[in-house]
Amino acid sequence: MSTHLLYEDFFRFLDALDATRGDPWELYQAHYVEPHRAVLEAYWRQVLGRPDEVWAARVRAVRPAHYGLLRALVQTADLRAIAADAMQRCQRLVRLEPEPDVYFLVGFFSPDAFAFEVEGRWAIGVGMERLGGLRLVPILLVHEYAHCYRRLLGRPANLGDRMVEEGLAVELAARAFPERPTAEHLLMTPGQLSALHQYERQLWKQIEHLLGSEEEEVAARVLYGRAPGLEWASRAGVYLGWRLVRKYLSQTGSGFDVPSSQVIAARRRSHAGRPAPSSRDG
Secondary structure, eight states: OOEEETHHHHHHHHHHHHHOOSOHHHHHIIIIIGGGHHHHHHHIIIIIOOOHHHHHHHHHTOOGGGGHHHHHHTTSSOHHHHHHHHHHHHHHHSOOSSOOOEEEEOOSSOOSEEEEEETTEEEEEEEGGGOSOSTTHHHHHHHHHHHHHHHTTOOOOSHHHHHHHHHHHHHHHHHHOTTSOHHHHTTSOHHHHHHHHHTHHHHHHHHGGGTTOOOHHHHHHHHHSOOTTSOOOTTHHHHHHHHHHHHHHHHHOOOTTOOHHHHHHHHHHHHTTSOOOOSSOO
């Protein structure tokens, strides 16, 4: 595994932009894209899927002063050491060869972290412009490691598959960093977690019939945002997926390579004609 601090060259672009009146897009290409073209183009195509003109327009809107906090933030910890520790914890639990490389980059519009393919290999990216601190970086890395592992087994086909995939990622984070609170494994606040515990039954009732949906919009909203016609909380679908996975793994002793279809089928069998599961762990 290699850790790549791409943001350092982004800072070089900012310094050049500060020192010259040259075209920002040309400076960006010279200082940031050319040294990392394979990675940045893979990120832009796979993670964002936006036209190149959107990329160029965003670069031309960059103001160096907007990245002062990020410059200060990256001085507060050793990101290479953080990544190495997270990957070692993952490898002890779920062996993945080759081990994913990690890229810390400034990508515009990016998720906090994401799994993507770079020159035929699965890798982990972290969008530095989104981070207000570094505490959750280890959790993000483990979460995406789980996705890299699962991508080698296939891609999720529907909402139920996506929920299982997210649940496995949360569970791997919980096992890799057991000293961290559950809310951090889920990338939410303790208040959010408490509310989801309280309303778990009602949430399941609202989305049970959607588990077979293959619509990306449905998956994105159930997992991460408000779904049309539902009283829905952010990341509620991720929480439900984790609860589902944790119960299944504890009952069956299965590993992280379990087919999503088996987990969903087990839920349907155990809940046919019965109310949804208790909102308490155990």
